[in-house]
Amino acid sequence: MKKEPIAIMEFLLLIALLLCLIPTGCKKEAEHKSAHTAQSPENEQSGSYFTIRVSPKWHPQTQFAGMYMAIKKGYYADHKLKVEVLPYTPIEQQLESIRTDKSDVVSMDLLQAIKLYHDHKELVNIGQTAQRNSVFLVGRKSRGIRSLNDFNGKRLGIWRSSSNLITKAYLQDYNIDVELVPIEWSINLFTQNVVDIINVMSYNEYHQILQAGIPEDDLFVISLDLPDYSIPDEGYYVKADFYRQHPKECRDFIKATMDGWTYAFTHPDETLDEIISIMQDAKIKVNRSHQIWMLKEMKKVVLANPALMGKLDVNDFDKANHLLKRTKTIGHDVKYEEFYPSAHK
């Protein structure tokens, strides 16, 4: 296995965090001029609103529709919350931001978050957006990728963050000898045939590949929504201290966000109009058909287990814990109740 560059980077960041751990003042006064903020006529006048600054894992898009619609429909305001969605930054900066109290909530993959907790006991889960895994491994039949064995000797574009752990575990379990090329977001390495296989999210990059003119019937696709690998990805995390101090606000934030998702799924047109407007304001590449696709796919992800909507399932957590231990990413189990303190609430 290749050396893990991400782990080194995170270690360096942790050192930097310890050195720079200087109080940055009241988080309610945080300024993010470009942030998307819950609007309430009372916000500016009343001091009773609790501000939560969210650092998302990506630029505004339908992947975060629950949050945006909760802002738009005033679900956060109903709980006396003022939510600011900060501009996207790479994961390292997100972590730096929350560690330095420039943000309160980050969205992250479960595996990545468990590993972080295992290493630093720093961030805890307050709610889970995704209830299933959305990773696809995609190759082109026309370039000879017609089965898993065809991966051998080829280049595979893989997330550079630790959200690639599922893919790595899968490849390891099947003894696939493939050159891993870390990628962040672009599918161009795949469309320009620099890599032969790429891992993508079903709700995002997979559709981007289709919109780049690669016919669906030319694609060989492996979905990792498989019994041993179906570990949900995106959830919301805060510092453990933050949760201890504001447990109600954290729970209210998740509840309002899930209400936002429910509204988004039942009002897709309005949701898409809102998201596209936000994306256009942020000067982000957007087309409606891609956002429609994303909303449909996110519905499968968020409502995979409707009874657990917004919650971290202990089985998923155990599965993730097990995979991380099996791949020797972590040395010991992380406790569910510690990692997800609102589990017993």
Next chain:
Amino acid sequence: MPTSRSHSLAYQLISFVFVAMLLLFFGSTLLTRLIYKKIILDAQLQNMRHLAHERVHQLDGFMETVSTAAGISLELIYNQGVDHSAFEEHLRSTLISNPGIYSVCYLTHPEKGNKPVVYYYYRGKHHKNIISTDHYRFNDWYQIPTISGKALWIEPWYDIDGRGGQLVSYSLPIYQKGKSIGVLRYDVSLDYLRQLPSTCVVSDNLESFVVSSTGTLITFRDPELVMNHSLFSLAQDYDSDDLYNLGAAMINGEIGNMYISGDSPLGKQWIAYFPLVSNHWSVGVAIHKNDLMDTMRLILWIQVITSVLIFLSVTGIIYGRVVRVNKPLKSLANAAAKIGAGDFDASLPSLGQIHEINELTQSFASMQSSLKDYIQNLRITTEEKDKIRGDVIYASEIQTKLIPKNSEHPFNIKELRAYGILEPAGDIGGDLYDYFVIDENHFCFVIADVLGKGIVAAMSMAMISTFLPSIAPYHIRSSELLSKLNSFLCRNNIEDNFVTIFLGVLNIKTGELEYSNCGHVPLLIRKIDRRLMRYNETHSTALGVFDGITIDSSTIKLDVGDEIILYTDGITEAQNAQEEFLGMKGLEKIIGELRNPNPERNAKYILESVKSFAAGSSHQDDITLLLIDYKRPELMG
């Protein structure tokens, strides 16, 4: 005579020409449209392909300039490194002389624990930074040339680390002793690219656009779509297979043209496309189908207007000519009406320039002359016929007067009742019946049928009816009377007509009847008990043919109440509608229906019955009946 369905010649000619021209017009318009559409479409698409090619050539030229400048920079790096003034001067002059180059970036890989270093040049300014993060390593412009080892153009990207904005970059991997040491990147601003003449709108109705290797719109008339949409995302938005096929053709580097249906931003447009050589982009030139067909539409309008003008002209000419042709025809029609009314001297139109009308007029004049002569002859003939007709009527009256006038007791003879009927088939006939008194005891009666009809037969009848009474006082026997008559007829017979005749001489006192039947139908005597006696024997052939023939006679004695029934073959040979003869049986059947002897009533009954039988038949013959009933004096109360 004009009918409600008839139309004037002008109307018929014009409507016929209108229909014919309409068909020709539609046919020619369709053909013209078909041919012109193909010609114009082919020409326009060829023009558009040339235009696309020209723009591709210009764009490739620009790209080539950038890649050449990048190549020179690479040589300098290889030869002298980057940390010296010559390299900076080279970049400064390159950026000045190439306004399209937005910025240049040179980035070294981290080596031996050293952090990567970035050199960034922008319009006379430059800076060198040590990079503390490594997210740059996951940008396309860095990853793709580094991994592939090739210099190439990168898909448009947003430079958040540099001066911002959307860029298109030419990235080159830099090697030292076979080892990759960094990446050199030449940036072109998309904003600059969009302002190039080769990517702008071509004309009022032609516009060009550029798509990247993934079909993303790099330039397009609607800036909202640029970088947000690819041809494939538009294909999804508008559910357009055409757009998808266009995108596939363009990113596959094909040259061609395609029509895009539907309501997408490229809908209802013809697109010609041509690929760039320097990268996998493609340039499209689009024209709306309505604009493309403007020329053809103009041609079709000209054709329509021309056709309408031709139709109106032809209609006017036809109408004028028809009126000119109609004028002598109308005169002829008026003349015909006058001639029809009896004015055979009505003047005909003078001859004109139309040959057919002249021929018609001459024929009409000839017909007028012939008709005039014919009518004159007809008048003479009619006058003559009327005269003959008058003679015939006169002869008929004479004939009527030659037969005895019916009275209940002829010559006041109490023992006898007689009633005769003679109905000639024409004005005059050849039948005869007569009776007269020879002396105080003898009563002579006769019935005859002269062969033929008309004047000759009537004359023969007249001769017989005058001859017999004249010789009867001298020849009391029937055979003698008829022998004399035969000799007379043979001597004076006209056209050898023969006569069948029955003549009887009745002794009024004794009831003894002596009779001769010369070729005539049998004598019938109806007894008082209604039995019918038929006497078939004849006593000679018909008279008037052979002189000197022997004529016998027979004698019977009549009983009281006997009714003598004499008739001609007009009775027995009467035909019904089925051309069946009445015959003797038919006559006997009618007689069987008679009641008590009464000559007048029975004669009329027989006549009506025969007429009833012959109703509907075209055959007609003289019909003559003579009925006499006898009551012997000594038996009369």
